Amino acid sequence: MSKDSPIGIFDSGVGGTSIWKEVHSLLPLEHTIYLADSANAPYGEKSPEEITRLSIKNTEKLLNMGCKLIIVACNTATTNSIQTLRSTYDVPFIGIEPAIKPAALQTKTKSIGILATKGTLSSALFARTSDLYSKDIKVIEVVGKGLVQEIERGNKDSVQVEAMLAELLRPMLDAGIDYLVLGCSHYPYLIPSLKKILPNHVSIIDSGMAVAKQTKLVLQSLDLLTESQQAAPEFFTNADPIILKNLLSETGENLKVSYLNF
Template structure:
């Protein structure tokens, strides 16, 4: 395995690029491969067995493409399949969980909101993390039904999504939350709309920065940092519509290679 081999990423769709952006910003010398499994999005509404099977499929594809480390840029896949992936495959695998800890520790109102998929909120790993940090804190959990599908259609700025979010946020606003945890890697693309709908004193928090720091830590620990000083190569693939993925990452402006791939 060469240190110049890419970091592999996968998500149930285009949303994991919010994590990918944080990682390549922190590690500008690293090559990357991103798999957007949009044809199977959203994972959050699927049975656990299917989530595990899809996670294995994506992991094996990334390994076959030479990935030296894999970032599971999907909350649902992490909370339901990460331990199985780590037990099955020999390379370092990083997951993404809702950032409950910083929200719970930072909250002044002792009331925080978590917007996530059904698959994440119903998982054992989420329950364990939630229990750990929920003492003396009220956690308002809301399933973001319909949000991933709209983002996959490129409608993250639409009136449709604004109306949907307005309804989803009602129980959180009623509970006077001061932190909103985004528990799905698609949701950071909703931040501009969320800022319009939420009071100024609500802090929106996601896991991207923490995942980037953990990726760097594991690369250093495993002596896998790319020390060859060349322009990095980023390959982004989707098994649905490349134009939606390309628009989201501003492919032309950033000179990124976005392609269709049947996987």
């Protein structure tokens, strides 16, 4: 495996670009390949078996593209599939799961909210993590029903989505949360709308920077950090590329998005 091989990233759709942005910011020399499996989004309402099948499909596509490390930029795929992926393939995997630990350690009100998909909240890995860090803390878990679909349609800033969020957050606010953990890589795109609804004392936590730092640590430990400027990032989607293009246009970079049937 070469230092100049790409980092592979996959998600159930466009949301994992929130993770890609952090990785690209921290490791700008690395060549990255992003797969948006939007044709099968959302993963959060699928069975664990189906989520694992899709995760294997995406992994094998990235391995065929020569990736040296794979980031599972999807909470649902990580919590349901990463153990299978790690035991099946001889390549390092970086997963993403809701950042319960920092919220639980820092909360003053002893009440935190987790906004995630059904697939993440019902997974065994999430249950273990939650049990480990949420002793003596009230955890309000809410399924973000419909949010991923709206983001995939390009409606992240719509009045409709803001109304959906207000309804979803009500039980959390009633419980006096002071931390909101975003348990889906699509959800950082909702932060502007969330800030309109949440009181100023409620902090929002997502896992993007933690994933980027872990990626760097793993590449360093394996002596796989690139030492030269690499090719431009590549983005592939198996649905209409326009939504992904629009999201990436916010970076200010001229990034190419291609359709790929995978």
